[in-house]
Amino acid sequence: xxxxxxxxxxxxxxxxxxxxxxxxxxxxxxxxxxxxxxxxxxxxxxxxxxxxxxxxxxxxxxxxxxxxxxxxxxxxxxxxxxxxxxxxxxxxxxxxxxxxxxxxxxxxxxxxxxxx
Amino acid sequence: xxxxxxxxxxxxxxxxxxxxxxxxxxxxxxxxxxxxxxxxxxxxxxxxxxxxxxxxxxxxxxxxxxxxxxxxxxxxxxxxxxxxxxxxxxxxxxxxxxxxxxxxxxxxxxxxxxxx
Numbered sequence: 001x002x003x004x005x006x007x008x009x010x011x012x013x014x015x016x017x018x019x020x021x022x023x024x025x026x027x028x029x030x031x032x033x034x035x036x037x038x039x040x041x042x043x044x045x046x047x048x049x050x051x052x053x054x055x056x057x058x059x060x061x062x063x064x065x066x067x068x069x070x071x072x073x074x075x076x077x078x079x080x081x082x083x084x085x086x087x088x089x090x091x092x093x094x095x096x097x098x099x100x101x102x103x104x105x106x107x108x109x110x111x112x113x114x115x116x
Numbered sequence: 117x118x119x120x121x122x123x124x125x126x127x128x129x130x131x132x133x134x135x136x137x138x139x140x141x142x143x144x145x146x147x148x149x150x151x152x153x154x155x156x157x158x159x160x161x162x163x164x165x166x167x168x169x170x171x172x173x174x175x176x177x178x179x180x181x182x183x184x185x186x187x188x189x190x191x192x193x194x195x196x197x198x199x200x201x202x203x204x205x206x207x208x209x210x211x212x213x214x215x216x217x218x219x220x221x222x223x224x225x226x227x228x229x230x231x232x
Contacts, residue, residue, distance in 0.1 A: 004167075043228070044223070045208060045226075074160075078220040088177040091160070100122075101165055102218060103150070103162055104150070104162070104211075105162075106159045107159065108158075108159045109158075109159050
C-alpha cells in the first residue's frame with residue numbers, strides 16, 4: 001500500500017503565484033517524521049523541511065510554509081511568490097520506526113514548473 | 117551541515133561490466149547508509165539499508181547478488197552493480213545517517229548510470 005500519496009502530478013504557475021503541494025500519508029506508528037525534498041533538474045535531493053509527529057505547529061520559513069494536520073494525515077507545503085528557480089520535482093516523504101530503521105518512503109513527486 | 121559525497125557523478129559503460137559507486141560521509145560517522153534507485157520521472161525507491169560492519173538488508177525485489185553493498189567503515193559504503201545490463205541504467209542515490217535512528221538522512225548528489 002502506498003504510504004505517501006501526492007495526488008498532483010504536475011503544477012504549472014506563473015512567477016509570483018503561490019503554489020501548494022498536497023501530501024497525504026498513512027502510518028500506524030505514533031512516532032514518525034514527515035519531510036519535503038526538492039529535486040531540481042540537476043538531480044540532487046535538497047532537504048526542505050522535517051516535522052515530527054508530535055509537533056503540529058505550522059511555520060513559515062522564508063517563502064516556504066507547511067500545514068501539518070494529523071487529523072487528516074496531511075502535510076501540505078506552500079511556496080509563496082514562486083520564482084523560476086523553484087521549478088523542480090517536490091517529494092513528500094515519511095519516516096517510520098519500522099523496527100528502528102526509520103526508513104524513508106517517498107511519494108511519487110509533484111513536478112512544479114514556474115514560468116516567467 | 118552534514119555532507120555526503122557520491123562518486124562518480126555519472127558513468128557510461130558497456131553491458132556486462134561491473135560498476136562501483138562510492139558514498140562517503142565527509143564530516144560525520146555514518147552508522148547507517150541507504151541506497152536508492154530512481155528511474156526517469158519516477159520516485160526514489162529504496163534498494164537496501166546497510167549498517168556499518170553488517171550485511172545489508174535488501175528490499176523486496178532487489179537482487180542482492182546483482183547489487184553488492186559493502187559498508188566496511190563508518191564513512192564509506194559502496195554499491196557494485198555486477199554484470200550491468202541496459203535495464204540497470206538509472207539514477208542511484210545514497211544517503212547516510214549518523215548514530216541514532218532519529219538522525220536525519222543526508223543525501224549524496226547521485227550517480228547517473230548508463231549501460232550501453
